[in-house]
Amino acid sequence: xxxxxxxxxxxxxxxxxxxGPVVIRxxxxxxxxxxxxxxxxxxxxxxxxxxxxRFQAAERIEPLIPLGTRGKIRGDPYEVIGFQxxxxxxxxxxxxxxxxxxxxxxxxxxxxxxxxxxxxDVTVLRTLPEVTxxxxxxxxxxxxxxxxxxxxxxxxxxxxxxxxxxxxxxxTVSVMDFVAPPRMLSSETTGSETTWSLGEYITGQQVWQAxxxxxxxxxxxxxxxxxxxxxxxxxxxxxxxxxxxxxxxTLIAMFFSTFARNEEVFHGSYSFAPHANxxxxxxxxxxxxxxxxxxxxxSTRTDLTNNWAYFNYALINSDTGQAFDFGREVSYYxxxxxxxxxxxxxxxxxxxxxxxPSGRYYLRVEPEMDASAQGVGYEITVRRDVxxxxxxxxxxxxxxxxxxxWTFRSMGFEQARWHESDYxxxxxxxxx
Amino acid sequence: MxxxxxxxxxxxxxxxxxxxxxxxVCEFCHSILVRRDVxxxxxxxxxxxxxxxxxxxxxxxxxxxxxxxxxVGRILYEYEQGGWNEWHAVFSDGASGWLSDxxxxxxxxxxxxxxxxxxxxxxxxGQQYGFNGVLYEVTxxxxxxxxxxxxxxxxxxxxxxEVLFADLEAHDARFATLDYSDPQPLLFLGEMVEFDNxxxxxxxxxxxx
Numbered sequence: 163x164x165x166x167x168x169x170x171x172x173x174x175x176x177x178x179x180x181x182g183p184v185v186i187r188x189x190x191x192x193x194x195x196x197x198x199x200x201x202x203x204x205x206x207x208x209x210x211x212x213x214x215x216r217f218q219a220a221e222r223i224e225p226l227i228p229l230g231t232r233g234k235i236r237g238d239p240y241e242v243i244g245f246q247x248x249x250x251x252x253x254x255x256x257x258x259x260x261x262x263x264x265x266x267x268x269x270x271x272x273x274x275x276x277x278x279x280x281x282x283d284v285t286v287l288r289t290l291p292e293v294t295x296x297x298x299x300x301x302x303x304x305x306x307x308x309x310x311x312x313x314x315x316x317x318x319x320x321x322x323x324x325x326x327x328x329x330x331x332x333x334t335v336s337v338m339d340f341v342a343p344p345r346m347l348s349s350e351t352t353g354s355e356t357t358w359s360l361g362e363y364i365t366g367q368q369v370w371q372a373x374x375x376x377x378x379x380x381x382x383x384x385x386x387x388x389x390x391x392x393x394x395x396x397x398x399x400x401x402x403x404x405x406x407x408x409x410x411x412t413l414i415a416m417f418f419s420t421f422a423r424n425e426e427v428f429h430g431s432y433s434f435a436p437h438a439n440x441x442x443x444x445x446x447x448x449x450x451x452x453x454x455x456x457x458x459x460x461s462t463r464t465d466l467t468n469n470w471a472y473f474n475y476a477l478i479n480s481d482t483g484q485a486f487d488f489g490r491e492v493s494y495y496x497x498x499x500x501x502x503x504x505x506x507x508x509x510x511x512x513x514x515x516x517x518x519p520s521g522r523y524y525l526r527v528e529p530e531m532d533a534s535a536q537g538v539g540y541e542i543t544v545r546r547d548v549x550x551x552x553x554x555x556x557x558x559x560x561x562x563x564x565x566x567x568w569t570f571r572s573m574g575f576e577q578a579r580w581h582e583s584d585y586x587x588x589x590x591x592x593x594x
Numbered sequence: 595m596x597x598x599x600x601x602x603x604x605x606x607x608x609x610x611x612x613x614x615x616x617x618x619v620c621e622f623c624h625s626i627l628v629r630r631d632v633x634x635x636x637x638x639x640x641x642x643x644x645x646x647x648x649x650x651x652x653x654x655x656x657x658x659x660x661x662x663x664x665x666v667g668r669i670l671y672e673y674e675q676g677g678w679n680e681w682h683a684v685f686s687d688g689a690s691g692w693l694s695d696x697x698x699x700x701x702x703x704x705x706x707x708x709x710x711x712x713x714x715x716x717x718x719x720g721q722q723y724g725f726n727g728v729l730y731e732v733t734x735x736x737x738x739x740x741x742x743x744x745x746x747x748x749x750x751x752x753x754x755x756e757v758l759f760a761d762l763e764a765h766d767a768r769f770a771t772l773d774y775s776d777p778q779p780l781l782f783l784g785e786m787v788e789f790d791n792x793x794x795x796x797x798x799x800x801x802x803x
Contacts, residue, residue, distance in 0.1 A: 289763065
């Protein structure tokens, strides 16, 4: 095709203002290019590269990724051809972020944005999101629901390299951000035209890797608006697992309580008086503990009033002599004071001895009381294999610890995220 | 395969890639030739096309929705913020469509004959129109002028002044374009496509890429 235009080439020329070298890497897509030496913005389509604007920069800003660097993003090579800093001012404070313009002659343009060590991989959207206005607007697009984060006026404060539009320092656009971590949706409105773009949070390490940059990326500061929560993503999963384990635990508990023998194997009534000149200790008749190795519950019911008693118990296997020794204190006090009636303790005590093998057993009992006490009447009941839910309750509580902890961490992260938004908790708004 | 003729200006053979072409450009003398019955009439001359960066060229082949197509021509438009190409794509079944390339954003569209389209004077940003049951919103009005043509086109297009285009977008990848180059507005319906999905062959080469 002789009518076809010449093949595109990288173009180099001298800045008409200062004579410094200028390169155009974006072929014919470039509309304006900045002289890195004198900060003149030049008309790339003009044969003489007419100066469109000259801007004063308070300081030279060196892009973290130098212009002309090539990297690989999602499998495709891209070259950094443009760089701009954009600034929003809130309550008199400037917040600036960097935008890198990336070019591939086949795949077109994409952007990398950087704010305090947080990066986004951004592409222009060619699908119109559906915006629902309200107290908290929501935008839906590509199957995602994005929540409004903030609306601000962003102005271009610094430019380097080249752009497929007529770039102008000082130009202001109205920016709206919507987030659905790790993605974010942004609209930029100038005059009557709105452009939508979709960003995805990426780490500095990923950027460094993609462009094979030396050193390490700047550490991210704080929580960024679409930064994926290290806790949020699998919070649901954590709770689902927890619920599954709780269900399992409940089934086990139900199984054990249904099939527990819960059998009364011994019952006796006694009395004890400390002043009686008698040997306090005695042994009971032999009773049989049947079934598999399981627990034994010993309950002591007394008629104590404003007194205490201590019971030394030993559950002894009459065949092997194996003994389970334990002591129980029972005390019951009551009265009335300026706050009204009060009670302390109780007349009953229950002890559970876990894992007692089956066999023939008897109890050795030795009560103690204050020497001045009147004495006590008491009943001893021994039950074999009682359903016990306390272990299951402890297990359930332990099981709840990780998801509860996880949920708190997640809530803290979300709070940090939304603190930077238009919806920060009403703390006067001035201490942003 | 394709009908051949000779350029009425320079006598060079004119080979058509698409039998229904209404207009073509002589590769040798750049004459714009329009078919009149069996004859070719020279209606003008193409100025050299400006440098552009489209990776597509005449004879590029690709696939759209499982239908193979070949690029046989194009219209290059320019406006104050840049330019774009409408590449004329001819499908294996003879259908004719357009592959647009605006700064390496690609869309495939087809003429959608329809009456009762909004007049140029009444179309405005933000308006919504339903075409074939899909709701589109006017997102952008562009006044562009024809900057050049290349190859074969399904209509005569060689002497147009500034043209108004209305771009409409749907809530998915679909778009519509209203073309006010004729008194009777033309509607094109299409969708944005991923470069890789077009499986393009015979592309232009970029030095260093």
